[in-house]
Amino acid sequence: MLDRRQCLLGTAGAFAALGYARTAGGQGAWGVAWMRAPTVTILGTPGDTRVRLVHEGVAFWNGSLAGIGSALRLGPVTEIAGALPPAELSALSEAVLRRAGPGEPPPSVLGIPGVIVVALSDGDFISFAARWPGREKALVAIKNDRYFPLSETENSALIRLYPPGWPAR
Numbered sequence: 001m002l003d004r005r006q007c008l009l010g011t012a013g014a015f016a017a018l019g020y021a022r023t024a025g026g027q028g029a030w031g032v033a034w035m036r037a038p039t040v041t042i043l044g045t046p047g048d049t050r051v052r053l054v055h056e057g058v059a060f061w062n063g064s065l066a067g068i069g070s071a072l073r074l075g076p077v078t079e080i081a082g083a084l085p086p087a088e089l090s091a092l093s094e095a096v097l098r099r100a101g102p103g104e105p106p107p108s109v110l111g112i113p114g115v116i117v118v119a120l121s122d123g124d125f126i127s128f129a130a131r132w133p134g135r136e137k138a139l140v141a142i143k144n145d146r147y148f149p150l151s152e153t154e155n156s157a158l159i160r161l162y163p164p165g166w167p168a169r
Helices: 004-017 049-067 086-097 152-161
Strands: 040-044 077-081 116-121 128-132 137-143
Touching (some): 040 049, 049 116, 086 128, 086 137
Parallel strands (some): 040 077, 040 116
Antiparallel strands (some): 128 137
16 A cells, blocks of 8 residues: 555655656647646546545645745645546556657647646556646546555566575565
8 A cells, every 4th residue: 555655755746757758749848838827637437546636635735836936736635526537547557657648638638627637546557647738628637555566476576686595674
């Protein structure tokens, strides 16, 4: 299970990554200013513990922005019950990780209100952030902690690297 610190740092890192997120043409979105305070919509399941952590991440960034004298703030934050298709998130994740850019935003993302959509998912993908400045839309997709990020083969290979008798923690 993700602890509070891991999820908060992951959420904060994802918001920070929006400045580096890649646009449809593969060009970095860095340097494309927000034209107004970006609203944040959390898409997830009611009762998901990550919702509170997203709120804490937004508060962290708003405090950090205030601390450096920036007028930019994130929010307001709204919550919507629902989910994006895991296969869609997986495909977007792979595109972002390949540095190919996320392409055009899928209709499922465009249909969600808010400038920054934080999708809390049960899908199996690598969490990522993508931004489409021309559409005034960004997506932060956060997977749950139920999937170990390594395959069984990769996990076995990693374990073999430890010295015999190494204490597991």
